[in-house]
Amino acid sequence: MPRQRIRTTTRGTTDMEVYRKAAEEHAKDGTKIRSLAKKYNVCHVTLYRYIKKIKAGNTSAIVGYRCVNRVFNIDEEKCLQDYLIECSGVYFGLSPPEVRKLAYELAIKNGKSFPEKWHDTQMAGKEWLAGFLKRHPSLSLRCPQATSLSRASSFNEHNVSKFYDNLANVMDRYKFEPNDIWNMDETGVTTVQKPSKIVAQKGVKQVGAVTSAERGRLVTVAVAINAQGGHIPPFFVFPLKRYQDHMIREGPVGCAGAGNASGWMQEAEFLLFLEHFKKQVKPTVDQKCLLLLDNHASHISIQALDFCKKNGIVLLSFPPHCTHKLQPLDRAIFGPFKKMINTATDNWMRNHPGQTMTIHYIPGIVNEAFPLSVTDRNAIAGFACTGISPFNRNVFTAVDYAPSSVTDRPLQVNNEIPPNDQLTNFDAISSIQVDPDTLVDNIPPSSDRTVQRTISDDISQRSNSPVPGPSGLQQANSSQPFDFTPKDLRPLPQAGPRTTTNKGRKKRKTAILTDTPEKNAIEEEYQQRNKAKKMVLQPHTGNGKRKMTSTKGKGKGKKTKNEAKDKENKSDDEDCFCLVCLETFSNSKRNEQWIQCTQCKMWSHVECVNDDANYVCHNCESD
Known part of the structure; x- marks a missing residue:
């Protein structure tokens, strides 16, 4: 069973440039080898062998230790590393058993010599994988975050560019300051928390923690922050038809609430939230404010749009399924907020043993967690990392758009638009007016090759970390070190053509909802629904x-x-x-x-x- 050898000397690790300079000096001035070895602090025997190879006509001679039992050389392992990073970048990463199976298939296809034990299990050994990860510190075992296919495909360069175009439009039109740019969203707070980590005996198979019930009830909490770090008191939506004001008496100072049968934000409750928002922010027709939100059905009602138009609130919606990257609340606030909620709920259960938590205790829990998570620093960081304030439309790179490349499909456009083969560049596609009923969530085909090349370049730049070991073993990078590359054996997944259907709900897009054309279109749709x-x-x-x-x-x-x-x-x-x-x-x-x-x-x-x-x-x- 192979082990990791610990080096006791630095022999064989000297850079080849030192030997080359010593050999040139010996050839030019005739300096003795022992003197050159002392001058450059290298082994005189190694220097003698190197000079002997140079005199024999071997201009690419190298010296140092060689890994004679390694299955793949440095260039081949580098190619495999880049492939693994690219797979994880498109959200189709390989698990350790899959990496071992891929290594075995590569060794078979490329005629490599490897241990006989690999044939028995049809995969590389665990020792090979452990050594491969040690030789490439840029790789590590990570627990991936579950991401829906809609989010992976919708967050692409086209949709994000549309959002930044609308954002630049309203910022140039109204000259918004950072304290005028707000973001609101809802999150759920349940009476059954996720217990925090505890200290327990090692080796015990099961460690428990008390929760209030098997399944809890959920209260919706609407939060709003601005780009200067400010926030307003939260707004609660209880799953009760008969809401009373005393239910939020233990909540944060200035908070408000409402209730309905489901406990989720609906059109009537969103209108109440807008009144609460107006009371706290105090926008006017002369001094407008910008409110960024998602395309939830409760946010797009004609009553809410009329209220915002009347009170100087400009509404801008995010592209569908892109809030996990573009929304400041999702990027910097809701994560710490949920963690603090779980901690506060744990403390409540510990202070009230034998009692069941109900939704009436949630405002007090939020009051404890809200000031610890909704801070000025987190709010400013959320707007900065999304490129909203300060405005930076290039905050996302091609690596961020990599997951959408798996589901690249042609744009669905109006009949009067020429087919894609007549379009020569992305600027022509950007000027096309897309059907408002169609969700444009894919990069145009004409720009696929450019985006894919940029993704590969970014991955190569990120993965160009020094390989530990003797520098004499590092060879020139080869474009294709394998006869059969990892992509030949396991091509990156690619989705089929999109199925078109008129069923389901209307597809939304990023838009300035309070602008007159968009508002009239929503009003017409609203009237048709009422019929x-x-x-x-x-x-x-x-x-x-x-x-x-x-x-x-x-x-x-x-x-x-x-x-x-x-x-x-x-x-x-x-x-x-x-x-x-x-x-x-x-x-x-x-x-x-x-x-x-x-x-x-x-x-x-x-x-x-x-x-x-x-x-x-x-x-x-x-x-």
Whole structure:
């Protein structure tokens, strides 16, 4: 079993440039080798062998120790290192067993000599992987953060450029100062915390910590910060229909609240938040402020846009699925805030043993965690790292856009636009007016080669770390050291063509929501939604119609003709279920009414949701 040898001398580690200078001096002046060895502090025997090779005509001679039992040479390991870094950069990184399997396949394809044990397991040994990681300190085992495919594909150069174009437009138009640029978003605070790490006995298989319940209830907390480091008191949304002001008496000073059946931010609650925001920030038509937010359905209501237009609040939305990179709250505030919430909840459980935490204690928990996490330093850092303030549209490099290269697809544009093969550069594509109903979340194909080359260059610059060991072993970099490269064996994944469909909710994009053209388009969409009448789902009949009457419960053990027909047609008619209580439609009570979501067309009991003609289910709300 190979071990890591610890060196006891520095022999064989001298730079080859020293030997070259000594050899040139010996050839020019005829200086003795021992004198040159003392002058340059090298071994005289090694210098003699090097000069002998030079005299024999070997101009590329090297001296020093050689790793005779290494499977791959330095250039090949460097190529493998770059490939692993590129895979992790596109969010398709390889696990240790996959790296070992790849090394085994590379050794087989390139005719390398390796231990016979590799054949038994069909992968490289653990010792090889440990030595490979030690020779390349730029690599390490990391725990990846789960990132949805929508976020990976939507955060690309095209979408981000559109956002910075809109941001530059409003900043040039209104001359906003850092204290006028705000960002708001919601986060959930639950009564069941994630316990912090504790000190326990080593070797114990299971260590527990007390939580309030198996599944808790969630309270929405809306937070707003500005680019100068300021913030306003939070806004709470409780999962209660009957909200009372005394519920937030233990919350931060100046906080406000509201309530609804779901506990999530909806149009009415967002309007209340805007009133709370206006009360704290005090914008006017003459002294406007900029509010950055996401494209949640509750933020895009005609009442909210009218309120912002009237009170001098300019709304700018982020591109869809890009807030994890572009939103200051996500980058610098919510992480420390959730950590402080868990710590405060742990302290509450420790101070109240045997008690169950309810949502009424959450304002007090937030009051303890809010000043420790929502600080001036964190807020300023959040706006700086996103390039919003100070304005820097080049804050993201090609490596940041690398995950979207896996799902690069052609742009979906209007019919009057020429096809992509007629477009010669990215500037032509940038000037195209994209259909507002289409979510543009991919880099145009004409710029793919440029972006991919930039990604490779950035990865090479980041991974050019010195390789430990004798410098005499370092050879000139080769463009393709392998006969079969890692990409030949495991090509980077590439998504297929995008499927087009008119179903689902309307795709949003980054826009200045309070501008008149955008506001008029949203108002027209809002009016069309209001024209749609509430659809009520009733039990099936054989002819496909839905009736109000049902004969359930009229007799014991006897089935009417309608029920018999329903049972016969059950295989033909697809059974649905309530999105809230998960009860199937076939088990509906007598005369029970159902309502359909206006976006995903799924169904719920009228009793389980608010009786609203524009019902949107919690799944669509959360998206």
